[in-house]
Each structure stands twice: as structure tokens, then as C-alpha cells.
Amino acid sequence: MRIGLDARTIFRPTRRGTGKNLIDLYRHLAVVRPHWQVVAYHRQPGRLERLMPKRVFQPRLIEMVGDRFDAWPRWRLPAAAWRDGVDLLHCPANVCPSWMPVPTVVTIHDLIPLDIPDRQPVLEARRFEQSVRTACRQSAWIICPSDYTARRLVREFGADPLRMTVNAWAPDSSVCSVPPGDWPRVLRRYAIQGSFVLHFGSGEPRKNTRRVIEAWAVCDRVVRHQRQLLVVGLDERTRQELTRSVKQLGVGSSVRLHGFADEADLPTLLSAADVLVYPSLSEGFGLPILDAWAAGTAVLTSNATSLPEVVGDAAMLVDPSDGCSIARGLTRLLGDRTLRNELLAKSQRRLTRYSWHATAQRFADALEQVANARVGRRTAA
Numbered sequence: 001m002r003i004g005l006d007a008r009t010i011f012r013p014t015r016r017g018t019g020k021n022l023i024d025l026y027r028h029l030a031v032v033r034p035h036w037q038v039v040a041y042h043r044q045p046g047r048l049e050r051l052m053p054k055r056v057f058q059p060r061l062i063e064m065v066g067d068r069f070d071a072w073p074r075w076r077l078p079a080a081a082w083r084d085g086v087d088l089l090h091c092p093a094n095v096c097p098s099w100m101p102v103p104t105v106v107t108i109h110d111l112i113p114l115d116i117p118d119r120q121p122v123l124e125a126r127r128f129e130q131s132v133r134t135a136c137r138q139s140a141w142i143i144c145p146s147d148y149t150a151r152r153l154v155r156e157f158g159a160d161p162l163r164m165t166v167n168a169w170a171p172d173s174s175v176c177s178v179p180p181g182d183w184p185r186v187l188r189r190y191a192i193q194g195s196f197v198l199h200f201g202s203g204e205p206r207k208n209t210r211r212v213i214e215a216w217a218v219c220d221r222v223v224r225h226q227r228q229l230l231v232v233g234l235d236e237r238t239r240q241e242l243t244r245s246v247k248q249l250g251v252g253s254s255v256r257l258h259g260f261a262d263e264a265d266l267p268t269l270l271s272a273a274d275v276l277v278y279p280s281l282s283e284g285f286g287l288p289i290l291d292a293w294a295a296g297t298a299v300l301t302s303n304a305t306s307l308p309e310v311v312g313d314a315a316m317l318v319d320p321s322d323g324c325s326i327a328r329g330l331t332r333l334l335g336d337r338t339l340r341n342e343l344l345a346k347s348q349r350r351l352t353r354y355s356w357h358a359t360a361q362r363f364a365d366a367l368e369q370v371a372n373a374r375v376g377r378r379t380a381a
Helices: 017-032 071-084 122-138 147-157 180-189 209-218 221-225 236-249 263-272 287-294 307-311 323-335 337-351 356-380
Strands: 002-006 037-042 057-061 088-091 104-107 141-144 164-166 195-200 227-232 255-257 275-278 298-302 316-318
Touching: 002 071, 017 287, 017 356, 037 071, 071 088, 088 356, 104 356, 122 147, 141 147, 141 356, 147 164, 164 356, 180 263, 195 209, 195 263, 209 227, 209 236, 209 323, 221 227, 221 323, 236 255, 263 287, 275 287, 275 323, 287 298, 287 307, 287 337, 298 307, 298 323, 298 337, 307 316, 316 323, 323 337
Parallel strands: 002 037, 002 088, 037 057, 088 104, 104 141, 141 164, 195 227, 195 275, 227 255, 275 298, 298 316
Antiparallel strands: none
């Protein structure tokens, strides 16, 4: 089989969840279906990702002048896939083409742009909603990382559950437990001394970074005095805004605000942290939780959207809309090593549910159903 892939998230200079997921997914797909080939369409000039097997992964740069109204994913991408004669096109990042000349598989992670606009122009939210409706109506198959998202697509957008696969992610394959002796070199870059709590921050309101800092300011003083709060992933504007907030709250000495962390640093940061605090307002899955577990770190997260489905009883759950709830959860978790160890033991058992080999196998099965249905229609004709 020859797959066309919208690979823009892989080639971005600062990859977030979807880009990292795709690397792991397609690396393992090359193992479970070694004879398949992938044409990876992208817009960012650069080197071929070294982790992708060159024998199956063929990058293709396609650009266009005057890209207005999302013309690249809506029209330019499917035109390239049709011209190249791929068997199907995979759109992995919540959006799909308006025109589908080849069978199209769409991964819809979440409906966050509709639930929490995050300063998005109204027109962009409308385009996203229309893209979701188009995917549910016209795509050959839909992939969702959680039951939470799949149920919403069926209930709110009329998606056909018989053309849908719930396919949970797995931990980033580059993340593992790093020995303490290897921590100091990385921690010095982030001005961390001693114990700390880690938060993946953002200017997006749904990531709840401002509320995390406010909660930190009202945590038990003894617990807070013994640690620092490290926030990574901030753009410069958000970092400046939060620096002012930290000073106003009087916690400047215990909070470290940083930009995007180097991918190579993440295993150490996750391993060295006492707790990953991840009280997001909305998620379609919550991959950083699995990464923290893979590094041997306890997690505090939200009791909302997909997150309880992912963590079960293996994390501290709090109300993400309530700063006091976050503060109480942090105080309890940081002040009780026995509780942290209990959650860690549960997390290691739960982590066995999440495997990239199994994820790739479910994905391959879905693509084969699409391909077989296409062959069946041709035969019937």
C-alpha cells in the first residue's frame, strides 16, 4: 500500500504532540507493514527526520503562493495525493480536505477549538467546525485517540461509528527513566536546584498555566519552600506576561519560566521532577501523562474531558477550573511520598495498556479496511 501523509507537524522546528506521535506511529507501522510506503507531504524545507526509515518514508515538499483560507490542506494536498496515485491519504491533525479525490483517513484528536476558542478568530473556529463535519460525512475512516472524542463525534456530528477506530497513543519512544547522576547537566540549563515540579506551559488558556502558577502561590508554604516550579514551552510574550504575574504573587524565587525545552532534555526533566502538574481544561488524550509515567514520575491532572479515561486511578485528579483544587492536590501529593509511590505503582501497571506496536497494528487494520472497501467497490462496478 502507498499512503499519502500530511506530514507538516513532523517538519516543524518545534514539534509538539502530533508531530512526535506521527514519528512513533509511522516508525512502528513500518514494522507491522514493512512493504508499505509513505509519501510525506510537507511545507517546511529541512532534513528528513533521521528516525524515520528511509526505505518507506519519502518526504515531498509542496509549496504554494498566496495560501489563503487553508488552501494548502483543503486543495493543494489532495491534488498532490491524487496526482501521485497514492492508495489513500492520511490527515493526522484534526483537519481534512474539502475535496477528496482519493480515500481519506482523518485523525480527529479533539474538538478543543470549538470548546475553548483560545483567542482564535471566529472565522477560524467556523472553518474547523466545517472541516470536522466534512470529515464525519465524507472521509473513508476516522481515527480518534479516546472514547471521549469518538462519542462526541457520533453524538454531535453524526459520525458513523462503523467507520471509526479508537486508537490510543503510547509514550514518546524517546522518553525513559534517566538515572539521577545524569540530571545535573540538564537541570543547570533551567536554573533548577534541588526538587521541583514540572508543568508544560502555554499561552493557550486551556493549558491552565496561569492557574497553575496561582495555585502554586497558595500551596502549603512548607511544601513549596522545598521545591521549585519549572514551566517550559512558553513563547516570549507569554513568558513576559507570566513573569509579571509571578512577581505580583510573590513567588518569583521559586518559579522558573522557560521557552521551548529541547526534545533531548525532556526525558531528564520528566525523570527528575517530583510531579508533573497537568491540569488542562480540555484534552483529546493527554500524551504527556504517559511520558511522565514512562520516566517514573507521578502525575496530577484534570478530572475532565478525556483525562480520567486515560489515567484511571493512577493519577491525582483535580478540578482544573478551581485553583484551590489544584493547590490542595499539589500539597497533598508533594507532602505524601507514600501516596506518590502508590500512584507510581498503579501507573506502571496502567502503562502496559499503551503500546506503539498495538497502536500501529490498529491503525494498519483501519487502513486495510479502507483499501479493501475500495477494491470491493471496483470489483462490484
